Amino acid sequence: MAESAVPSATSPQAEPSAAPLRLPIRDIVPWAVLAVVLAAILIYFVGAEQGATSIFGGTWVHEFTHDGRHLLGFPCH
């Protein structure tokens, strides 16, 4: 591995610019779960609702997001 598992506490003065941001994995995971779930819901409504699958009846969501859906590359109709 290019860097050691322990953050470079050995020679901080050698490279002061390389004291990078490094968050512990366990601090990221809860945020990651929440963000992925919320983002998945948002992307579903922009990209797929009332196309292949429908939670709400009608075609309003599909028609309203129509141009964004086409231009962002989602299959639309």
Next chain:
Amino acid sequence: MMRALLVRGMLAGLAAAALALVVAWLYGEPQVGHAIAFEEARAHAEHAGHEPEVVSRGVQKTAGLITAMAVYGVALGGLFSIAFAFAAGRLGRLGARATAALVALAGFVAIELVPFLKYPATPPAVGNPATIGSRTALYFCMMALGVLATTAAVIVGRRLVPRLGAWNAITVTAVGYAVLLAVVYRLTPEPDAIPEHFPATVLWNFRIASLGVQLVLWATIGLLFGYLTERSVARRRAAALV
């Protein structure tokens, strides 16, 4: 710390959506207009009735497109900040700016380019409405494959670095990635249905515009997020030194 990154990611996503919106208006909307004109001419020739308009074209082009872009941008920015948090300080000696640029590149390839190369964006009138279910499923599966393959590539690449050196490790991983995609592209079905006499230039220009929208979106998120994070890290360090 994670909270600040998440907020920054969502704001960068919103700014990116604003820029992507300009590209969509300048390059995408004219092609959507051509495609809809083609669709209507065909419906007219077949004496098919006009579809009832649930949302007017004016609203689709403005409020609808703005909302779709903004929501997509914020969602993407949030996901980006999570990916950045996992990558920061774990990709060799890269700083915040370079890490953000690399994560944006990886995200663009995984979420946009991998599905696009097999199932490119289609303008109105292209695509058989009867196959929307399978096309949507295939598109999202391809996106999932892109994310999984890219994550795997990063993990494998990092493990190969001490054995092969950085250049060779990245080359071997990239070649493996390309071979995997080539095999998957060959084996997956091709449900695209382009109607007869649909202008090829409109199809090409639309697809390039769609790719441009996504490119601007990802590039803005990566560069803006990187700039802001680098600045905040520098400020923190300056404050710690004083």
